[in-house]
Amino acid sequence: MKLTLKNVSKEFFSLRGRVRALRTLDLEIEDGEFYVLLGPSGSGKSTLLNLIAGLEKPTTGQIYFGDQPVADAQRRLFASTGQRNVAFVFQSYALYPHMDVRRNIAFPLKIARWKKPDIERAVQQAAETLSITELLSARPRELSGGQRQRVAIARAIVRRPSLFLLDEPLSNLDAQLRGTMRAELKRLQRQLGITAIYVTHDQVEAMSLGDRVAVLRGGELQQSAPPHELYEKPASPFVAGFIGSPPANVLTATLGQEQGRRVLKVSGGSFALSGEVDRRAQAAADADGRLLVAVRPEHVLLTPSAEDSQVETEVLSVEPLGRETVVRLQAGRDIITTVLAEADFRQGQQLPISFSLGNAHFYAPSPEALGSSQGG
Amino acid sequence: MNERRLQIILLVAGTVLVFAFSLAPFFYMALVSFSADHEFLAHGVEFEPTADHYEAVLTGSSLHFLDYLRNSLIVSALSAAGAVMFSALAAFAITRLALPGKLGILFFVLIVSMFPQIGIVGYLFKLMSSLGWINTYMALVLPYIAWTLPLSLWVLVGYFSQIPRELDIAATVDGCNRWQILWRIIIPVAAPGMFSVFLLAFIFAFNEFMFALMLTTDASARTVPVGIALFQGLHGQTPWGDIMAASVITTLPVIVLALIFQRRIISGLTQGAVKG
Numbered sequence: 001m002k003l004t005l006k007n008v009s010k011e012f013f014s015l016r017g018r019v020r021a022l023r024t025l026d027l028e029i030e031d032g033e034f035y036v037l038l039g040p041s042g043s044g045k046s047t048l049l050n051l052i053a054g055l056e057k058p059t060t061g062q063i064y065f066g067d068q069p070v071a072d073a074q075r076r077l078f079a080s081t082g083q084r085n086v087a088f089v090f091q092s093y094a095l096y097p098h099m100d101v102r103r104n105i106a107f108p109l110k111i112a113r114w115k116k117p118d119i120e121r122a123v124q125q126a127a128e129t130l131s132i133t134e135l136l137s138a139r140p141r142e143l144s145g146g147q148r149q150r151v152a153i154a155r156a157i158v159r160r161p162s163l164f165l166l167d168e169p170l171s172n173l174d175a176q177l178r179g180t181m182r183a184e185l186k187r188l189q190r191q192l193g194i195t196a197i198y199v200t201h202d203q204v205e206a207m208s209l210g211d212r213v214a215v216l217r218g219g220e221l222q223q224s225a226p227p228h229e230l231y232e233k234p235a236s237p238f239v240a241g242f243i244g245s246p247p248a249n250v251l252t253a254t255l256g257q258e259q260g261r262r263v264l265k266v267s268g269g270s271f272a273l274s275g276e277v278d279r280r281a282q283a284a285a286d287a288d289g290r291l292l293v294a295v296r297p298e299h300v301l302l303t304p305s306a307e308d309s310q311v312e313t314e315v316l317s318v319e320p321l322g323r324e325t326v327v328r329l330q331a332g333r334d335i336i337t338t339v340l341a342e343a344d345f346r347q348g349q350q351l352p353i354s355f356s357l358g359n360a361h362f363y364a365p366s367p368e369a370l371g372s373s374q375g376g
Numbered sequence: 377m378n379e380r381r382l383q384i385i386l387l388v389a390g391t392v393l394v395f396a397f398s399l400a401p402f403f404y405m406a407l408v409s410f411s412a413d414h415e416f417l418a419h420g421v422e423f424e425p426t427a428d429h430y431e432a433v434l435t436g437s438s439l440h441f442l443d444y445l446r447n448s449l450i451v452s453a454l455s456a457a458g459a460v461m462f463s464a465l466a467a468f469a470i471t472r473l474a475l476p477g478k479l480g481i482l483f484f485v486l487i488v489s490m491f492p493q494i495g496i497v498g499y500l501f502k503l504m505s506s507l508g509w510i511n512t513y514m515a516l517v518l519p520y521i522a523w524t525l526p527l528s529l530w531v532l533v534g535y536f537s538q539i540p541r542e543l544d545i546a547a548t549v550d551g552c553n554r555w556q557i558l559w560r561i562i563i564p565v566a567a568p569g570m571f572s573v574f575l576l577a578f579i580f581a582f583n584e585f586m587f588a589l590m591l592t593t594d595a596s597a598r599t600v601p602v603g604i605a606l607f608q609g610l611h612g613q614t615p616w617g618d619i620m621a622a623s624v625i626t627t628l629p630v631i632v633l634a635l636i637f638q639r640r641i642i643s644g645l646t647q648g649a650v651k652g
Contacts, residue, residue, distance in 0.1 A: 053549065055545060055548065055549075081548050081549050082548070082549075082551040082552075082553075086549065087549065088545065088546065088549040090542045090545070090546065092540060092542050094540070094542035094543050094545070094546035096543065096546075096547075096561060096565070097565055098564040098565050098567070107547075107550055107560075108549075108550035108551055111550055111551040111552055111556065112551055155550075
C-alpha cells in the first residue's frame with residue numbers, strides 16, 4: 001500500500017508552551033517499500049511514526065493510505081489506529097506478560113472476532129514464518145530478547161496488516177543478534193510484500209535495511225533518498241555528519257586569495273581551488289566567504305601532493321578495528337576523523353594531512369549546523 | 377567475646393519481650409476459650425480443659441454466632457469486591473486517561489481517608505434510616521467500600537502506573553478500545569495488586585466495629601465483632617468462655633489469610649506507598 005503525507009506537522013502543548021515536534025513535511029512511501037526514518041533523539045521520527053499509526057493527530061495536513069484519507073486536519077477527519085490495520089513492533093517488545101506466546105499472537109485476531117479455527121491456522125502460520133513454533137506455549141518472561149522480538153513480530157504480521165511500523169525494534173538486542181534479525185526482517189518484509197516504516201537512530205541499521213532513508217533533525221526532514229545517495233550526495237551538513245561510520249568531518253572554512261590564486265582555508269591549511277570544485281565552493285559560500293566543508297574520513301589524505309598545502313595535526317586517539325584503523329586528529333580547534341589501513345600510530349604523534357577536495361561537499365554556513373558537527 | 381554474648385542475650389530477651397507483649401492477649405484468649413471457669417488464674421480455681429464453649433458457640437442458636445459469621449463473610453466479600461471494582465476504574469482513569477488534576481484527586485482522597493470514623497457515624501445512621509436500610513447488608517457494604525477506597529486506590533495506582541505504556545499502545549494497535557485495554561490487559565497484568573486490594577479490603581471490613589454497631593440491630597445483618605461484644609449470658613453475666621471461643625474462631629481465618637498471602641499484602645502496600 002502506498003502512503004502519502006501532505007503538509008503534515010505536529011505541535012504539542014506542554015507546560016513550557018508550544019513544542020513543534022514536526023515541521024511541515026511531505027512524504028511519499030511506495031507500495032512494498034522498506035522506508036527508514038533516521039534521526040537522533042528528539043528529531044521527530046517517533047512522532048512521525050505515531051502520526052502514521054494513528055496514535056497522534058496531525059496539527060496540519062493530510063495522510064493517505066493508498067487513495068484513502070486516514071487523517072485530515074482541515075476536515076477533522078481521523079481514522080483510529082484500530083481502523084487503519086497497521087502493525088506496530090516496539091523496542092520494548094510490549095508482549096502481554098499474562099498470556100503465553102500463542103495467545104499473544106492470537107490477540108489481535110481475537111479482538112477482531114475471527115473464528116477459532118481461522119485464528120489457529122493464522123497463528124500457526126505466523127509462528128512458522130518466524131520459526132517459533134516450539135515456543136508457542138511459553139510465557140514471555142521465559143523467552144530471551146531475540147525470541148521475544150520474534151513473537152512481537154509474529155503478533156504484528158498475523159493479521160496481514162497493510163502497513164508494518166517498527167519503532168527501534170532491535171535496539172534492545174545484543175550486537176550479534178541485531179545483525180541476524182536485521183537480515184531476517186528484510187527477508188520477511190520482502191516475502192510478505194508489506195510496506196514497512198522503520199524508525200531508528202542507528203545509521204548503520206538504516207543504511208543496511210532501507211530502500212530509502214529519511215533523515216530527520218529537530219522535526220525537520222533533511223533528506224529522503226536511497227542509502228547510497230545519502231552517502232554520496234548528502235543534502236545538508238547534518239546528513240553528511242550523521243551518515244557513515246565514522247561520519248564525514250564537517251569543518252568551517254573560508255575562501256580567500258593567496259599569491260593570486262583562489263584558496264580554501266580550513267583547519268589551518270590553505271588549498272588551491274580550481275574548476276568544478278571552485279564553482280561548488282563559491283556557490284556555497286556566504287558574502288564573507290565563509291562555508292562548511294564535509295570531508296569523508298576516507299578522503300583525508302596522509303600524503304599531501306606537491307601543490308597542496310598541508311594541515312598540521314596531532315594524533316588524539318587510535319582505534320584499530322582490524323582491517324582498518326580509525327584515527328582521530330586534532331588540527332587547531334577542529335577534530336578530524338580518518339580511516340587508514342595502517343595501524344602504527346601513537347597518541348601525540350604529529351601527522352601532516354591533506355583533503356581530497358574533489359570528493360568534498362560544500363554547504364552554506366549555519367550556526368546550528370556548526371554546533372553539532374563535532375559529534376562524530 | 378563477652379560483648380558479643382551480651383548482644384545475643386539482649387536480642388533474645390528483647391524478642392521474647394515483644395512476642396510476649398503482643399501475643400499474650402491471644403494466648404489468654406485461647407486459654408480462656410478452653411477453660412471451664414474463666415477465672416482459672418484466681419486463687420483456688422483449677423484449670424479444667426473443656427470444649428463446651430466451642431460447642432455452645434457453634435451449635436447454640438441463642439448466641440447467633442454462625443449468623444454473625446455468615447453476615448461478616450458476605451459483607452466483607454461484597455465490600456472487597458466493590459472496593460476492587462471502583463478503585464480499578466478510578467486507578468485506570470488516573471494512570472491512563474488525560475485527566476486534569478490527577479495528583480489533586482489522589483491527595484484529596486488521601487485527606488478524606490483521614491477523617492475520624494466517628495465523624496460520619498451520625499449522618500450515616502440518619503441516611504440509612506431514611507433509606508430504610510438499617511440492619512441490611514447494604515447499610516454496611518456501601519460505607520465499607522467508601523472507607524476502603526482510598527487505600528485501594530493508592531495501591532492500585534501504584535500497580536497500574538508500573539505497567540508500561542507500550543502495552544496500552546500495543547493493545548490499541550491490536551484493535552482494543554479503552555474498556556478492552558482495562559479488562560484484557562491492565563487488570564490481568566495487575567492481578568497481584570487486585571488481589572492484595574481485595575484482601576486488604578476484606579480484612580478491614582471483617583474487623584470493622586463502629587459502623588457495624590450503629591447500623592445493625594440484630595442477627596440478620598450484625599457482623600462478628602459486634603455480635604461477640606454483645607454476647608449475653610444467663611442472668612446477665614458476661615459469658616467470657618463463649619466470647620473467647622468465638623474470638624478464636626474469627627481470628628483464625630484472618631491469621632491464615634495473612635500468613636498465606638503476607639508477601640503479596642506487603643508488596644501491595646509498599647508498591648502503593650512508593651509509587652504515587
